[in-house]
Amino acid sequence: MAFSMMLLTWALAVSTQNTCTLPVELFKTQATNQPHQAIQTYLNHKQSLRRTLCADTTLVYRYLLMAATREQNWPLVEEAAMALQSTHLASDVEGKELNIINNIGVAYRKAGQPQDALAHYRCALTYARTHDTRALIKINIAIVHRNIEQPAIGFRLLEGIDEGYLPSVILAGLHVAKGNTALQLKRYDEALRAYQQARNHYLKIEDRRNAQAVVANMLVVALATNDLGNYDRLRPQSTLDLGLLTDHGQRFVNWLDTFRSYNAANNLSQTQQQQLQDIQEIAADYREFVVLLSARFGLNQDVALRTRNKSHHSPLSGALAKHWCPSL
Numbered sequence: 001m002a003f004s005m006m007l008l009t010w011a012l013a014v015s016t017q018n019t020c021t022l023p024v025e026l027f028k029t030q031a032t033n034q035p036h037q038a039i040q041t042y043l044n045h046k047q048s049l050r051r052t053l054c055a056d057t058t059l060v061y062r063y064l065l066m067a068a069t070r071e072q073n074w075p076l077v078e079e080a081a082m083a084l085q086s087t088h089l090a091s092d093v094e095g096k097e098l099n100i101i102n103n104i105g106v107a108y109r110k111a112g113q114p115q116d117a118l119a120h121y122r123c124a125l126t127y128a129r130t131h132d133t134r135a136l137i138k139i140n141i142a143i144v145h146r147n148i149e150q151p152a153i154g155f156r157l158l159e160g161i162d163e164g165y166l167p168s169v170i171l172a173g174l175h176v177a178k179g180n181t182a183l184q185l186k187r188y189d190e191a192l193r194a195y196q197q198a199r200n201h202y203l204k205i206e207d208r209r210n211a212q213a214v215v216a217n218m219l220v221v222a223l224a225t226n227d228l229g230n231y232d233r234l235r236p237q238s239t240l241d242l243g244l245l246t247d248h249g250q251r252f253v254n255w256l257d258t259f260r261s262y263n264a265a266n267n268l269s270q271t272q273q274q275q276l277q278d279i280q281e282i283a284a285d286y287r288e289f290v291v292l293l294s295a296r297f298g299l300n301q302d303v304a305l306r307t308r309n310k311s312h313h314s315p316l317s318g319a320l321a322k323h324w325c326p327s328l
Contacts, residue, residue, distance in 0.1 A: 020054035021045055024063075029114055031063040031070075033209040038067035039076060051313055057113035058084065058092035062100065067305065069107040072283060074315040077107045085323040098127035098137075101321045105140060111316045112284035114144045123325035135161045136170050137175050146177075147288065151184040172201035172210065179217060184288065192221045209244040212237065216249065219256050220289045222264060223296075231260055232270060255282060259293055 017185030022045040030038035042049075042064050049060060061083045070075035084093055084100055093100065105120035121141050128134040138161055142154035158178050163171060195218045202211035215238040222231035238253050239245055246251075255276075262272050277299055279290055319328040 020052060020056050020060070021048045022056075022060055024056040024059055027060060031067040032207060035067035035070040035246065035252075038063065039071055039073060042067070042076075051135055053088055058089050058096070061089075062096070065100070065103050065107070069103065069110055070246060072110060074111060077104075078317060078320065080321045081160050097271065097324045098124050098133055101127065101324055102137060102140065104321045106176070107320075108316060109140070109144055109147065110283070110285050111314070113314050113316060114148050116314075116316070116318055117144050119319075119328055120325065123321060123328065127324075131162070132166060132170055135166055135174070139170070139174050145178050146181050146184055147285075151181050153183045155185065168201040168204045169207070172198045172207070174198075174203070175201065176214060176217065179214075180288075183217075183221060184292065186224075187193065188221055188225050192218060195221070208241065212240055213242050213249055216253055216256065217289075219253075220293065223256065223259055223293055224262065228260065228263060235260075248286070250279050252289075253288040255279070255286075255290065256293075259296075263296070273297070273299060 008219070022041065027038055030041060042060070049057065061080045065080035065084070068074075068080060081100075081104055083089070101120055101124040105117045105124060108114075108117035108120060118141065121137050121144070125134065125137045125141075128137055138157055142157040145151070145154035145157070156236055158174065158181060163174065166174070175194045175198035179191045179198060180192060182188075182191040195214050199211050199214045199218075202208075202214065215234055218234050219231055219238060222228070222234060233309060235257075239250075258275050262268055262276070268276070276294060276297065276300060279287060282290055319325075322328045
């Protein structure tokens with residue numbers, strides 16, 4: 001079905017009532033810390049949301065976009081993007097286009113579609129009117145450059161961002177991006193410092209999910225520098241609250257544990273090599289770390305090939321934000 005026709009179908013399903021049955025504040029908390037639960041909450045209230053237009057409908061779909069991206073539930077990402085472009089929500093969405101387009105860009109990046117991500121970030125940049133929003137978009141553009149093996153370009157973009165007066169939520173993302181880029185450039189001390197700063201900012205804004213998730217990045221540094229003592233010290237913090245851990249995050253930590261188990265071996269058996277090369281269930285935004293660490297055992301070429309082959313699949317339709325970005 002054509003995208004415009006889907007928009008029309010969704011819009012016609014909505015009435016003009018004022019009450020929402022979905023608890024929005026709870027939904028926001030779930031989208032931030034328990035995205036899987038947020039998706040279940042949405043599904044439980046989906047039919048009511050389609051029938052009822054209320055003051056919080058736009059917020060619901062924005063939080064759904066966040067939760068679905070974190071869980072890599074691509075059909076729901078498209079569903080949220082479609083709903084937010086309904087004419088019934090146009091007045092509520094006005095002024096929030098940048099945030100929505102940016103979040104769609106994040107979804108593309110996590111789906112392993114870097115060119116679609118760049119196109120949406122560049123569109124979002126045209127809506128940026130403040131230092132904070134321009135910094136946010138530049139961070140995301142830098143991340144994509146790192147993902148497409150242009151870390152030096154990404155690092156220059158990040159270094160050019162003035163950190164003064166940026167809120168903790170943006171500073172946290174900036175430091176994660178700096179850490180990941182420094183790691184790819186093998187500037188390990190810088191990477192670890194950046195991750196620690198990011199974790200401090202996440203804790204400051206009480207984003208426990210990301211504060212825990214960034215520990216996995218710190219584990220990568222420990223393995224890259226063969227600091228197994230630091231790995232063992234940090235490892236419990238990466239799964240401290242299992243309720244905050246996505247399935248994708250758990251699979252990545254499991255892979256890191258496998259790498260840790262064989263890190264001291266001089267030679268790997270064929271079975272062990274296969275375990276480390278089994279990346280089919282590793283999410284796109286973790287694969288760069290897998291490739292980096294796989295070089296330790298000479299598996300880099302095989303893993304990189306698997307990564308490139310997997311990235312040929314595009315789980316998201318193109319130009320999801322075309323309603324706001326005519327140039328897409």
